[in-house]
């Protein structure tokens with residue numbers, strides 16, 4: 001029987017407001033009660049600095065907010081703060097992210113669960129600040145968790161999910177949430193903001209336990225090791241990445257339990273794929289024109305679908321293999337490039353194709369390099385990519401494996 | 410059904426204002442049960458003071474938010490605005506955002522039958538002297554006001570925000586109704602009815618002053634469409650030819666970058682009384698955009714194609730009334746003022762004094778801290794010689 005004096009159950013969602021992708025991340029940083037934030041400006045990430053400093057100035061968030069002298073110092077500051085058991089947040093974009101890489105890779109090997117926002121930006125020179133995914137991809141092989149979000153709502157929720165996964169005892173890896181510059185970082189949408197109480201029910205305290213650096217727990221982190229130790233250490237990192245796959249599933253199950261059923265598949269979202277023969281797969285906001293193109297082609301009887309990838313590290317090998325193995329042809333949209341790689345394709349295509357290799361009946365895989373440097377990818381571009389992917393599986397075939405879309409040629 | 414609202418504003422000075430307007434269009438439309446989102450033209454940023462920039466709001470009553478996003482948000486600029494707001498009337502002379510090569514007409518992205526709404530104290534006829542014609546009919550509306558300029562981190566709360574919401578409701582009631590605008594403002598400021606009233610007054614004004622512009626009216630667009638090179642048509646490593654060396658003592662005698670003509674950044678231009686000039690060279694030294702050209706008689710000509718209208722020359726010039734900033738809409742060419750002066754000194758001085766007598770807008774030193782003031786200068790007779 002309900003206790004009359006028990007407090008009334010708090011509503012999950014507290015309010016609805018218009019927020020950019022970056023502002024949504026800042027709201028989540030507030031809700032996650034982050035302790036230490038280190039910042040250094042670079043577009044489009046900068047917007048999150050503004051939003052967080054405003055939350056602090058308005059008295060809504062109590063956190064140490066350090067403006068560093070560079071991205072490298074920025075990432076060192078949060079790394080150290082994380083080792084003393086502070087929940088930390090940082091981020092960057094483009095070449096700023098690259099400049100801090102030395103500090104990022106050691107955060108991974110030190111197994112500290114810092115959470116970063118990467119506002120995806122082209123790698124200059126020449127000065128350019130439109131979206132391109134190569135910046136975030138820099139950390140794909142060094143022991144990071146890495147995912148892409150597609151709306152401000154998803155961004156807010158993935159900061160919470162991100163801390164839940166990254167700080168898990170079996171994981172303790174840094175986590176980068178990537179977000180398309182401009183199209184998501186700077187676009188204002190209506191967002192449901194959960195109550196603090198609800199978030200507290202979901203997100204437990206960050207606890208490094210025996211690895212917490214503290215006068216009461218005197219430890220030394222990362223002394224010099226050489227050939228005697230490194231290989232075993234790498235094996236530990238691999239173990240963490242492996243167990244992250246299980247923890248991610250747990251984290252979404254719990255999230256659905258607390259916030260209502262929001263996600264069916266943690267790793268990627270399928271759209272109209274049930275009986276599809278041809279699908280496109282991509283990372284980030286290209287999902288909007290991609291799925292709209294699907295709806296239009298379905299209306300004229302075409303069996304097409306769209307898969308929006310969310311988690312890139314750890315790569316959802318089994319799940320994606322089972323999903324993609326059903327289709328006849330797959331067009332991968334790469335908002336990145338991997339010059340000189342096999343077939344001169346993009347990073348996502350190389351990974352999708354190798355995921356499919358063990359299958360007996362492999363779908364045809366083609367690649368589209370599109371939207372580089374913030375070039376727009378329209379609905380009609382997506383329709384064209386569907387046509388080419390269909391053609392690739394037919395007698396005619398597509399000429400080559402890789403096509404550049406929207407290039408002036 | 411998609412409704413697109415475009416907000417043309419001056420970079421930095423009106424950034425907060427434009428973002429607030431775009432955001433409120435979405436908030437109000439979503440209170441009316443529609444979906445929407447708002448963004449800025451990303452390539453305008455990092456903004457420079459005064460550059461023509463754009464904010465957008467997109468609203469639909471039948472599409473999902475994702476479809477709306479796919480239709481409008483996945484692209485960088487729009488070509489089918491239902492309403493195009495112009496927050497500074499000097500923008501009607503054409504817009505060229507930072508790092509874009511080429512000036513475009515202010516009404517280029519207006520759909521057939523769409524409405525251009527200008528905050529101004531000028532008449533329709535005045536404005537149409539600067540706006541190119543379109544192949545199909547469109548509408549022009551105005552509501553009275555001056556440029557609401559402030560700074561990067563400050564917002565000038567002078568009701569331009571509320572009044573613009575009223576103006577949008579008048580131009581496109583299917584984006585949001587004036588009743589919804591009033592409800593939102595009254596809800597946000599329960600003890601201050603003046604904001605909703607201001608919106609209503611602007612609404613009434615726009616309804617009253619809305620006119621259809623017939624085909625064939627308007628000036629001819631001087632600018633050719635922009636064509637960018639193909640990937641194999643320019644040098645590797647983004648090597649760009651340097652500005653040629655050397656300069657000559659004559660108007661436009663300095664070498665300047667042909668790709669960065671920043672004239673559309675200007676809402677005021679400096680008028681120079683060459684006959685009062687003491688040849689101290691301060692304007693030439695201090696102009697941040699190196700817009701002055703030394704000429705053989707020791708004077709300094711100004712090149713309006715490059716002048717951004719910052720007003721620094723007028724501030725440093727030690728001679729009273731020698732350099733004065735005047736509203737850009739008073740001019741329709743960018744030819745050399747020194748050449749005009751050399752041909753007929755007296756006619757030039759009379760012309761300059763006529764322009765000055767129209768009044769000049771003096772902005773406060775701390776942006777947004779006070780209303781700009783219109784000052785009428787003293788009429789200074791030509792100096793002998």
Ligand code: SF4
Pocket residue numbers: 678679695696697698699700701711715716717718719720721722723
């Ligand atoms: S207003 Fe004067 S100082 Fe400023 S850019 Fe123009 S000429 Fe130069």
Ligand code: SF4
Pocket residue numbers: 681685686687688689690691692693709725726727728731732
């Ligand atoms: S600052 Fe004034 S007085 Fe000095 S050279 Fe320029 S116009 Fe002449």
